[in-house]
Amino acid sequence: MAPPSVSIIVPCFNGARHVGHCLAGLTRQTYREYEIVVVDDASTDDTVRVLKDFASVKVVQNAENRGPGFSRNRGIEASGGDLLLFVDSDCIVDDVGWISKHVDVQERLGGTILGGGVVGTGRGMVARADAYCHWLTNIPHGSPRTVTRETPRGRVQFSRHLVTTNLSVPRRLVQQIGLFDEDLRTGEDLEFCERALARGLALRLEPSIGVRHRDRERLRDFFRCFYRAGKDRVPARRRHRSQYHWLMPTTVAWSLLLCGPIGVLMPLQPILAWWPFDKRVVLYYPIIALASLAMGLGIVAYCLQQARSER
Numbered sequence: 178m179a180p181p182s183v184s185i186i187v188p189c190f191n192g193a194r195h196v197g198h199c200l201a202g203l204t205r206q207t208y209r210e211y212e213i214v215v216v217d218d219a220s221t222d223d224t225v226r227v228l229k230d231f232a233s234v235k236v237v238q239n240a241e242n243r244g245p246g247f248s249r250n251r252g253i254e255a256s257g258g259d260l261l262l263f264v265d266s267d268c269i270v271d272d273v274g275w276i277s278k279h280v281d282v283q284e285r286l287g288g289t290i291l292g293g294g295v296v297g298t299g300r301g302m303v304a305r306a307d308a309y310c311h312w313l314t315n316i317p318h319g320s321p322r323t324v325t326r327e328t329p330r331g332r333v334q335f336s337r338h339l340v341t342t343n344l345s346v347p348r349r350l351v352q353q354i355g356l357f358d359e360d361l362r363t364g365e366d367l368e369f370c371e372r373a374l375a376r377g378l379a380l381r382l383e384p385s386i387g388v389r390h391r392d393r394e395r396l397r398d399f400f401r402c403f404y405r406a407g408k409d410r411v412p413a414r415r416r417h418r419s420q421y422h423w424l425m426p427t428t429v430a431w432s433l434l435l436c437g438p439i440g441v442l443m444p445l446q447p448i449l450a451w452w453p454f455d456k457r458v459v460l461y462y463p464i465i466a467l468a469s470l471a472m473g474l475g476i477v478a479y480c481l482q483q484a485r486s487e488r
């Protein structure tokens with residue numbers, strides 16, 4: 178049986194500083210049959226100019242900025258591979274066998290939602306805190322693990338989703354699950370994985386299949402990311418009865434009351450996830466707590482917006 182063709186899909190917005198490094202690693206892969214599809218999300222920097230240096234890369238350009246979920250969907254539509262492999266434009270793929278490793282596990286398991294490890298890179302405390310917060314689902318240590326709809330929550334050693342920073346899915350499964358939710362600017366991978374689990378599919382983490390990600394180094398960017406995530410958190414959680422669905426606020430007053438507990442308790446999730454591998458995570462509690470508070474404020478902003486629209 179012939180090995181599957183692979184489509185690597187890279188959403189990109191204002192990625193001129195980093196997308197060239199990402200594509201340099203992707204074009205060096207030893208796997209034979211693959212294509213690279215970059216979806217430029219209406220960048221305003223020199224991204225398009227940088228992309229012209231990679232003649233073998235297919236470029237899709239959005240007419241307006243629509244977010245990563247929309248861009249990934251356009252990449253899926255523009256690609257033709259049997260296996261869809263997602264990576265971000267600010268990632269560095271050092272391993273020339275990265276595609277082959279995804280394919281090998283996919284063929285061994287008969288097709289699944291497969292996530293690899295993500296190593297956060299960046300200078301300073303903010304970048305380290307960003308890595309603790311964002312890659313707790315794909316910690317690049319330990320043994321492979323699987324989650325299904327039936328897996329007891331107490332036994333789940335990573336969150337019930339895998340990030341699209343390093344993710345492969347057979348096209349036939351995407352046709353079964355559906356495309357990414359284009360209304361969500363953040364958390365679209367979480368919502369996608371929840372739909373997959375609801376349909377009886379499995380999530381598989383293979384930590385050894387790694388990429389590096391350039392994490393945020395500025396406090397402002399770090400907090401803004403969490404604020405935006407807060408604005409998307411309520412609609413995403415309401416669609417799926419997640420572990421904390423009952424906490425999702427229905428009024429502005431409720432959302433304000435939740436800000437404090439979110440700031441205090443939410444940092445415990447990355448701390449507990451990383452503790453077996455990197456005990457320095459406890460030192461980052463204050464900065465993670467402030468970012469969690471920013472997420473709480475994003476939830477308040479969403480509830481205010483909903484209240485205004487209902488008047």
